[in-house]
Amino acid sequence: MTEIKEDNVCQPREPLSASRFRRNWAKLRRNKAALVGAVLILMYVLSALLAPVLFTGNPSAPNLINSLETPTLKNPLGTDELGRSILGRIIYGSRISLLIAVGVVSVGIVLGIPLGLVSGYYGGKIDFSIQRVTDTLLAFPGFLLALALVAVLGVGFKNTVISIGISMVPMYIRLVRGCVLSVREEDYVEAARAVGTRDVIILIRHILPNVMVPITVQTSLSMGMAILFAAGLGFLGIGVQPPTPEWGTMLGSARSYLFHAPHVATFPGIAIFLAVLSFNLLGDGLRDALDPRFKI
Amino acid sequence: MLAFITRRLLLLIFVLFGVSVLLFGILMTFSPERRAATYVTSPQQAKDIPKIIKQFGLDDPFYIQYFRWMKEVLKGNMGWSLVASRPVGEAFWNYFPVTLEMNLFAAPIVIIFGIWLGTLSGIHRDTWIDHTTRILAIVGWSLPTFLFALVLLMIFYGYFQLFSPGVLSDQLTMFIIDNPETFTRFTGMYTIDGILNGRFDITLNALAHLVLPVSTYVIVVVALNMRVMRSGMIEELSKDYVMTAQAKGADKKTIYIKHARRNALLPVVTVAGQLVALSMEGSIAVEVVYNRHGIGWWLAESAVQLDMPVLMCICLFMGVVFVITNLTLDILYAYIDPRIRLN
Numbered sequence: 278m279t280e281i282k283e284d285n286v287c288q289p290r291e292p293l294s295a296s297r298f299r300r301n302w303a304k305l306r307r308n309k310a311a312l313v314g315a316v317l318i319l320m321y322v323l324s325a326l327l328a329p330v331l332f333t334g335n336p337s338a339p340n341l342i343n344s345l346e347t348p349t350l351k352n353p354l355g356t357d358e359l360g361r362s363i364l365g366r367i368i369y370g371s372r373i374s375l376l377i378a379v380g381v382v383s384v385g386i387v388l389g390i391p392l393g394l395v396s397g398y399y400g401g402k403i404d405f406s407i408q409r410v411t412d413t414l415l416a417f418p419g420f421l422l423a424l425a426l427v428a429v430l431g432v433g434f435k436n437t438v439i440s441i442g443i444s445m446v447p448m449y450i451r452l453v454r455g456c457v458l459s460v461r462e463e464d465y466v467e468a469a470r471a472v473g474t475r476d477v478i479i480l481i482r483h484i485l486p487n488v489m490v491p492i493t494v495q496t497s498l499s500m501g502m503a504i505l506f507a508a509g510l511g512f513l514g515i516g517v518q519p520p521t522p523e524w525g526t527m528l529g530s531a532r533s534y535l536f537h538a539p540h541v542a543t544f545p546g547i548a549i550f551l552a553v554l555s556f557n558l559l560g561d562g563l564r565d566a567l568d569p570r571f572k573i
Numbered sequence: 574m575l576a577f578i579t580r581r582l583l584l585l586i587f588v589l590f591g592v593s594v595l596l597f598g599i600l601m602t603f604s605p606e607r608r609a610a611t612y613v614t615s616p617q618q619a620k621d622i623p624k625i626i627k628q629f630g631l632d633d634p635f636y637i638q639y640f641r642w643m644k645e646v647l648k649g650n651m652g653w654s655l656v657a658s659r660p661v662g663e664a665f666w667n668y669f670p671v672t673l674e675m676n677l678f679a680a681p682i683v684i685i686f687g688i689w690l691g692t693l694s695g696i697h698r699d700t701w702i703d704h705t706t707r708i709l710a711i712v713g714w715s716l717p718t719f720l721f722a723l724v725l726l727m728i729f730y731g732y733f734q735l736f737s738p739g740v741l742s743d744q745l746t747m748f749i750i751d752n753p754e755t756f757t758r759f760t761g762m763y764t765i766d767g768i769l770n771g772r773f774d775i776t777l778n779a780l781a782h783l784v785l786p787v788s789t790y791v792i793v794v795v796a797l798n799m800r801v802m803r804s805g806m807i808e809e810l811s812k813d814y815v816m817t818a819q820a821k822g823a824d825k826k827t828i829y830i831k832h833a834r835r836n837a838l839l840p841v842v843t844v845a846g847q848l849v850a851l852s853m854e855g856s857i858a859v860e861v862v863y864n865r866h867g868i869g870w871w872l873a874e875s876a877v878q879l880d881m882p883v884l885m886c887i888c889l890f891m892g893v894v895f896v897i898t899n900l901t902l903d904i905l906y907a908y909i910d911p912r913i914r915l916n
Contacts, residue, residue: 310711353745412584413591416892417764418850420857421872431601503716509858512719513873528720532862535723536731543727546720554715561711 298424304566311562317555325371332365337520345538352441357527359535363541366522366549373523374504374552377438381503382496385443389449390492394480396450397457407450414447423506434517436488441506445499452495456488494564508549524549577907585900592892593646596885597639603881605631609880611655624641646889652882656874661886663872670761671740671867672856677762678783679790683848687795688841691802692834697808713796719858722789726862729785738783738864742778750789751773786859794851801844805837842906853891 303310324331340360354363387401414422414509426440460466461484470477510516511525519526524545531542600608609625617642626632630641645651649662657664694706730736741749749756758768764783767776809815810833818828820909856869864870868887 380824409587409591412588415587415594416592416896417888418853418891418895420854421891424857424872424876425596425599425884428879428884429602487640492846505715508717509719512717512858513861515876528723532723534728539731541725542723546717548724549721550716553709553717557711557715 298374301566303321305562307563308562310558313567314555314558314560314562317551318559321371321375321552321555324368324484325375328368328372329490332368333363334362334365336361336365336369336522339520344539345534347387347538347540355538355540357361357541358530358538363527363544366527367524367545370522370524370527370548371546371552373434373517373521374549376526377441377507378500378503380438380447381442381507382499383441383493385445385449385499386492388442388487388498390453390485391448392446394484394488397454398461398476398480398484402452408454411447411450414444415451416445416472419444419448419502420506420509423510424475424513424515427510432515432518434521437507437516441503441510444506445503448499449492449495451490453488460484460487480555490567494567496562498562499558501553501560504549504555504556524552574907578904581900585896588896589893592896593643593889594639594803596888596892597637597642599883600881601635601638611903624867651886654875654881654883655880656871656878661882662882665868665886666866667761668871671865672860672869674762674764675786675790675856675859675865675867676780676782676817676852678764679787679794682787682791683794683852686791688790688802688834688838689797690795691799691841692806692837693830694799694803694835695806695833696829697811703803706803710796710799713792713794714800716793717858718789718793719862721793722785722859722862725785725789736781738782738785738862740779740782740865741775742782745778752793782865783865786863786865789859789862790852790855793855794848796842797847798850801840802837805840806833807834809836832901839906839910841910842902846895848862849898851853851893 334555338361341503342357343352343356343360344358346352346360352362352364354367357363393406395407397402411569422444423440427436430436430440466479466483469483474482484502507516507523508525509530511523511527514526514529516525517523521531527545528542528549531538532544534541605626606622608631609622609629612625613619613622622639622871627704630638633641651665653659654661656663657667690706690709693704697703726738730737740746747889749758756766756770756772756775759766763779764776767773767779810829815828815833818832853869856867856868859865860867860870861873868890871883872887874880875887
């Protein structure tokens with residue numbers, strides 16, 4: 278979805294230093310929207326970590342006598358069709374969603390960064406073949422690719438992560454390659470090469486640091502997108518499977534009770550929306566703070 | 574320019590080939606036995622699986638099977654759809670108008686609304702107008718399509734009993750099925766067919782069914798368009814030629830509309846491809862929630878029931894549409910901005 282312009286993004290920057298960090302941090306702090314995003318993310322992380330403390334009991338154990346209850350003191354967000362506390366399922370669901378988000382960007386980073394570095398640095402035939410594969414993957418809208426992959430790989434947590442992860446890889450390849458191309462001819466890279474530094478060292482020590490800013494921004498936005506995609510797959514019934522409390526899956530099963538028990542769909546929906554929103558707000562804020570040249 | 578177009582067309586062939594190989598490759602990850610099992614309808618036939626594998630050459634080398642498949646696809650034979658219980662090609666033309674109709678209504682709104690809001694936001698930077706539109710944009714951006722669709726359905730249909738889901742009311746659908754001789758389905762799109770057949774009540778009914786899907790679409794997709802337009806406006810308004818125009822005494826409207834907006838429209842062309850991608854993704858959720866049997870619904874249903882020929886057909890179709898859109902946009906952009914051609 279959000280793509281970052283490749284040109285002029287990763288010009289050589291001033292070296293990392295405490296003062297630069299402080300300045301960027303101050304900029305980020307002034308950005309209220311980003312701060313809201315960061316606080317919300319922190320809340321989600323805390324609820325994921327403290328899930329057993331915040332909600333005692335098993336969020337997946339059915340209790341049919343209490344099914345489809347409206348919010349009460351005992352169940353602040355009501356219960357779903359099997360009488361399970363929606364609050365408890367949302368709290369435990371934050372574990373699933375955050376794990377998916379982290380897993381997806383890990384797949385994207387682990388595959389995308391090395392391929393992008395190699396493609397941009399060496400050029401020639403390697404670049405050509407990597408780029409044509411990337412073109413092919415980019416020929417599909419991201420969600421479509423994830424959907425097709427998950428249909429073939431099968432449903433479940435692991436395959437959801439792999440499918441969405443693969444759909445993110447081309448974006449990382451393009452981003453990193455664009456950056457590498459813009460710094461490859463810089464004097465310091467030339468100098469490193471002249472003194473006989475090995476390519477691996479040049480890539481890691483001299484080129485990679487220049488790519489870190491756009492990657493950080495992209496990662497925040499990608500995590501939001503990963504949660505969105507995973508919820509979408511769950512909603513369609515081909516994501517993480519019940520009884521695991523996944524927000525999208527919860528929303529999907531709540532569809533049948535949409536009109537006489539709207540709260541069952543509403544609360545997981547809000548959870549998804551706020552999670553995606555917070556990553557997008559943080560990503561936007563990071564972009565503004567770290568690089569004023571980003572425009573979109 | 575010609576060299577540029579030729580180069581891009583050659584690349585297009587490459588990508589389309591890659592797309593077909595990728596899709597076929599995904600299918601081939603299934604064992605021949607599993608692929609043969611799709612031909613089996615009753616348990617008694619299970620012993621025929623080796624025979625089926627032999628008959629259709631399911632254990633032949635990859636490239637032989639690929640070329641056999643490609644030959645059929647180019648002839649227009651895409652296989653049999655389990656979900657639609659008819660040939661994929663035939664079912665496709667049945668579902669496609671539903672999706673096309675929704676996009677035909679949504680696209681102009683998205684484009685006009687996005688450009689208008691973005692321009693407004695850019696001109697009145699950091700005022701309440703700007704803040705409101707920006708909040709709307711980030712909310713629209715983060716709101717899952719299926720969620721927003723559900724919320725609208727819950728409010729308007731569940732609470733106010735307005736705008737029922739589906740494509741057409743049951744009564745009118747029955748009428749059309751019962752009277753094929755009085756109502757000809759020229760395009761498959763009820764809004765247009767209604768007019769062509771002189772049945773304006775059908776057009777109006779179909780339009781009422783489009784209100785919620787199109788609104789969902791617009792809110793979710795418009796954000797991207799608007800953001801790009803806004804930043805484009807801000808950038809253009811800070812340029813020297815704007816100051817020159819001001820110094821010469823041009824009025825604000827001329828500066829905004831004639832000078833700045835024209836240049837700010839350029840980057841919008843580059844994200845139009847992403848808009849197409851977004852609307853493809855959006856059509857899946859919108860059609861599932863509003864129970865409109867179009868391409869998106871068919872795709873979702875096929876993914877659930879593992880209807881492989883349909884998945885491949887729709888992925889191929891969407892891939893081709895997406896690639897051709899991007900190519901057209903590239904050429905358009907190179908035409909508008911000659912600097913691109915030189916790279």
